[in-house]
Amino acid sequence: MCCGTKALAAVGAVVLIAVAAYLLYLILEIHVLPGIPLTTYGANTKSRGAGSWALVTGATDGIGRSFAVQLAKNGFNVVLVSRTKAKLEELSREIQSKYVGTKTAIYAMDFSVASASEYEGLGRLISHLDVAVLVNNVGTSHEMPETFLDMAESEIERITNMNVIVTQRVTKLVAPKLVARKRGLILNLGSFTGQWGTPMMATYAGSKAFLIGWTYALGEExxxxxxxxxxxxxxxxxxxxxxxxxxxxxxxLPDDYVKATLARIGRSTGALGRPFTMTPWPAHAWLDWATSHLTPAGLMLSRSYDYNLNTRKRAIRKAEQLAKKQ
Ligand SMILES: NC(=O)c1ccc[n+]([C@@H]2O[C@H](COP(=O)([O-])OP(=O)(O)OC[C@H]3O[C@@H](n4cnc5c(N)ncnc54)[C@H](OP(=O)(O)O)[C@@H]3O)[C@@H](O)[C@H]2O)c1
Structure with missing residues (x-):
């Protein structure tokens, strides 16, 4: 072997080892390495009620509900904020009977029309609570996929207000408490639509893209x-x-998604290389990694367009069938 060939083989070996090490680390990130223990933020399962508080918006259904229940299970007291008072009361009873000793506080507000005084009311409710965790979960999307030019102005405002403005207002209200206690956690519910840009869901995707940049900045601050x-x-x-x-x-299911999240706080998982971001569900993590590193962005856009066009056609058919039945 001449010197040139030897050097090339050495470079090849180094590259192979680096790629193998990177892939091994990615596997560990997604499947093995544990996140920051929730006790770091004041969770206490030994003496329920003595722990710190977690505040969840949109707490009565879906992912938010799972966060509320599992944060309580993990030893936090919980502030439940959502639209429907009866659902909040029911969830509060469920948490108190499942995790005896856990304290709950509920606050009903419709974020889509919330006034300054309602935010002040929420501020008063938490003023004496040791809030350590904020889950910015509440959000809304398009009723069905549609092109941006077909969107009603009211729909543009509804989605932008809920996903962009509400998230910032709640954070302005709650985050100073986390800073004051010198330890805290904020989780922002992002979406792959914000990462890819998603045709026929332009405003939702744009609002979730806002959360990416905003989280980077807030995370560093x-x-x-x-x-x-x-x-x-x-x-x-x-x-x-x-x-x-x-x-x-x-x-x-939301419960499985949230369990995976709470076990991986502080890790990047499939969002390796993107600060203050994680893709907690393992199958999502691989999809995130593959689409970020191996797939041309333009291809994802055209595939999303086709997918959403079909979803729209199906949704319209379903609505027409329903209308016929009535
Ligand atoms: N599910 C997904 O596939 C998915 C994917 C990516 C991102 N996300 C994000 O995850 C978050 C939660 O989504 P989800 O699918 O769990 O939603 P969901 O099942 O529809 O639950 C929404 C929750 O928010 C509450 N809510 C809705 N509008 C409200 C308003 N105007 N004021 C106060 N509370 C309101 C609802 O209260 P009520 O019980 O009174 O209705 C409910 O508790 C959103 O930010 C969403 O963008 C979801």
């Missing part, structure tokens, strides 16, 4: 105050919003 901020890059989960009822490997 609050890191200095010992508050961990993470965007949860979420693909489909069974829920009323996704309108998906059956779970599969790629579409977890």
């Amino acid at each position: 609050l890191r200095r105050a010992n508050v961990d901020v993470q965007l949860l890059n979420t693909f489909f989960v069974v829920s009323s919003m996704s309108k998906i009822r059956r779970a599969s490997l790629m579409i977890p």
Whole structure:
């Protein structure tokens, strides 16, 4: 072997070892390495009620409900904020009877029309509580996929307000408490639509893309105050919003999704290389990694367009069938 060939073989070996090491680390990130223990943020299962508080928005259904129940299970007291008072009361009773000793506080507010005084009311409710965790979960999407030019102005405002403005207002209200106690956690419910850009869901995708940049900035600012901020890059989960009822490997139930999240706080999982971001569900994590590193972005856009066009056609057919029956 001449010197040139030897050098080339050595470079090849180094590259192979680096790729193998990277892939091994990715597997460990997604499947093995544990997250920050929730006791770090004041969870206490030994003496329920003595722990710190977690505040969840949109707490009465889907992913938010699972966060509320599982944060209580893990030893937090919980502030439940959502639209429907009766559902909040029922959830509060369920948590108190399942995890005896856990304290709950409920606050009913419709974020789509909430006034300054309602935010102030929420501020008063939490003013004496040791809130350490905020889950910015509440969000809304398009009723069905549609092109941006077909969207009603009211729909644009509804989605942008809920996903962009509400998230910031709640964070302005709650995050100073986390900073003051010098340890805290903020989880922002992101979406793959924000990462890819998703035709026929332009405003929802844009609002979730906002959360990506906003989380980067907030994460760096609050890191200095010992508050961990993470965007949860979420693909489909069974829920009323996704309108998906059956779970599969790629579409977890909210409980399974949240369990995977709480076990991986602080990790990147499939979002390796993107700060303050994780893709907690393992199958989503691989999809995230593959689409970020191996698939041309333009291809994802055209596939999403076709997918959403079909979803729209199906939704219209279903609505027409329903109308005929009535
Ligand atoms: N599911 C998915 O596939 C998926 C994928 C990516 C990202 N996400 C994100 O995950 C988050 C939760 O989604 P989800 O699928 O769990 O939703 P969901 O099942 O529809 O639950 C939404 C929750 O928010 C509450 N809510 C809705 N509008 C409200 C309003 N105007 N004011 C106050 N509370 C309101 C609902 O209260 P009521 O009980 O009174 O209705 C309910 O508790 C959203 O930010 C969403 O964008 C979801």
